[in-house]
Amino acid sequence: MADTGVVQDGFVQAGVVQGDIAARIDRLPMTRVQWNLFILVEITWGFIIFDTDGIGARLYPFVWRPNHIITVQQYAVIQALQVGLGVLLGVYLMSWVADRYGRRPAILLATLLGGICIWPFAYVTDFWGMVFLSVLSTLGVGGIVATHSVYLSEMISPVLRNKALLASQGVTALVAVSVNLMAFVLFPVQWQLFLWISAGIEVVILLPLLYWKLPESPRWLEAHGRHAEAGRVMATYEAQVQARCAEPLPAPAVGMHPVTLAGKGAWREIFLNPQYRGRTLVLIACWLLGYGGLIYGVGAFTAVYMVDHGASAHYVFLTIAGGYALLFVGFQVNARFGERFERRDVLCFSGVLFAACWTVIYFYPTLPVITVFLSIGRVGGGLWLFNLYNYTAVAYPTRIRSTAFAWTDGLGHLGAWAGVTLLGPLYVWGPDHLGWLLWIILPGALLPALLIRVFGIKQNRATLEHVSP
Numbered sequence: 001m002a003d004t005g006v007v008q009d010g011f012v013q014a015g016v017v018q019g020d021i022a023a024r025i026d027r028l029p030m031t032r033v034q035w036n037l038f039i040l041v042e043i044t045w046g047f048i049i050f051d052t053d054g055i056g057a058r059l060y061p062f063v064w065r066p067n068h069i070i071t072v073q074q075y076a077v078i079q080a081l082q083v084g085l086g087v088l089l090g091v092y093l094m095s096w097v098a099d100r101y102g103r104r105p106a107i108l109l110a111t112l113l114g115g116i117c118i119w120p121f122a123y124v125t126d127f128w129g130m131v132f133l134s135v136l137s138t139l140g141v142g143g144i145v146a147t148h149s150v151y152l153s154e155m156i157s158p159v160l161r162n163k164a165l166l167a168s169q170g171v172t173a174l175v176a177v178s179v180n181l182m183a184f185v186l187f188p189v190q191w192q193l194f195l196w197i198s199a200g201i202e203v204v205i206l207l208p209l210l211y212w213k214l215p216e217s218p219r220w221l222e223a224h225g226r227h228a229e230a231g232r233v234m235a236t237y238e239a240q241v242q243a244r245c246a247e248p249l250p251a252p253a254v255g256m257h258p259v260t261l262a263g264k265g266a267w268r269e270i271f272l273n274p275q276y277r278g279r280t281l282v283l284i285a286c287w288l289l290g291y292g293g294l295i296y297g298v299g300a301f302t303a304v305y306m307v308d309h310g311a312s313a314h315y316v317f318l319t320i321a322g323g324y325a326l327l328f329v330g331f332q333v334n335a336r337f338g339e340r341f342e343r344r345d346v347l348c349f350s351g352v353l354f355a356a357c358w359t360v361i362y363f364y365p366t367l368p369v370i371t372v373f374l375s376i377g378r379v380g381g382g383l384w385l386f387n388l389y390n391y392t393a394v395a396y397p398t399r400i401r402s403t404a405f406a407w408t409d410g411l412g413h414l415g416a417w418a419g420v421t422l423l424g425p426l427y428v429w430g431p432d433h434l435g436w437l438l439w440i441i442l443p444g445a446l447l448p449a450l451l452i453r454v455f456g457i458k459q460n461r462a463t464l465e466h467v468s469p
Contacts (some may be wrong), residue, residue, distance in 0.1 A: 021222040023252035026157040031244040038168035046175025048114035051198035053141040061303045062188040076424030081134040083296040084417020090142020095406030103151040103217045110143025115202030122192035149389040154219040170331030176324035184317040223398040267403040282455045286448040287412020292419025293444010294381045323375035330379040344456030351449025354380030355441045
């Protein structure tokens with residue numbers, strides 16, 4: 001039975017129940033049911049991100065710059081709007097949908113937006129038209145960013161969480177390989193076909209699959225007081241898992257999963273609840289710096305940097321594809337460690353690895369060195385990104401998880417917006433683009449790596465309800 005609602009620290013708690021649904025999820029063994037679900041969601045993330053997010057970074061070196069469509073400063077503005085304002089709006093919009101209406105409709109809407117908003121880039125060449133499209137095209141990106149780790153973390157037990165998340169997230173690297181190989185074939189001559197194929201994969205293939213295969217998160221239903229519906233969804237989920245197990249499912253750990261129900265103004269806990277306020281500030285700082293540096297800061301000019309050192313379009317896309325293939329291996333290695341290492345330690349190591357690789361590139365800027373260390377650095381950047389996704393999702397309770405993700409990751413995209421805007425001038429400052437490299441190495445990688453290591457919380461093997469009650 002739910003306790004009566006109370007007001008605490010300025011926010012409303014609607015009551016507390018013993019999490020029957022949470023206990024039933026956390027006793028499920030890993031089967032093909034979860035793998036299919038996790039891989040489908042991560043393939044969707046991969047195509048939305050690698051086809052849509054920052055499309056200007058793919059078009060500028062091989063379409064816009066050679067045809068004198070826009071200047072490098074205009075490109076920096078477009079890229080910043082894509083990875084900053086567009087994603088920021090998408091994150092907030094979709095997180096509101098995810099917390100109010102459910103994780104499933106938010107993921108479906110993100111997929112639809114990701115597909116239908118990318119194809120106009122095949123025809124628009126006016127700068128202001130591209131500015132408008134830059135915001136519109138990445139709404140779906142913000143949506144999948146705000147929901148994928150949130151949803152999957154709610155569908156798995158703490159013992160299996162790290163392994164399942166990282167192993168399935170490794171599929172995104174294979175999606176990146178396929179996208180870059182497609183670009184290798186179609187750029188620079190048939191680049192418009194690339195955009196149409198990308199839109200078709202998201203709208204024609206992935207959207208129907210998600211509609212058919214994706215259940216609502218039972219944890220979300222329970223936290224919003226929809227107990228009967230949560231029970232029905234959970235019963236179907238359990239039956240699917242049981243059908244693939246030789247032994248009966250173990251009994252749930254009754255009384256071990258207290259769940260505070262979502263109340264009016266629950267989102268304010270992110271800042272008003274002392275337990276979550278410190279986590280929020282640390283995560284905002286890490287996302288701000290990381291997005292401006294080792295995620296979007298490096299991505300905005302990697303292809304341009306390689307072209308400036310003699311690389312062709314085919315060389316660039318093949319190198320990037322190879323880097324993502326190596327990242328897939330990195331994901332599987334990280335997943336095999338499971339919960340043996342704290343996620344904050346992995347985050348610190350990944351940031352330092354990225355910084356070290358780009359330091360080597362600066363001192364030895366030949367194409368072979370750039371190729372090797374860019375690929376290794378991509379492992380560091382990719383593992384940092386996904387481990388911070390997963391860390392952020394686990395750091396908050398179900399009732400505010402998606403909203404908290406939006407406030408932390410979403411505000412972080414202001415770092416991408418401001419950082420990438422600055423990178424136009426920084427890219428041409430100093431010998432061999434020193435300003436850009438210093439930005440992505442020092443405040444963009446090393447500082448957030450140290451912040452999360454020093455001030456981050458412990459998460460390994462803890463149930464969601466205990467890490468974030």
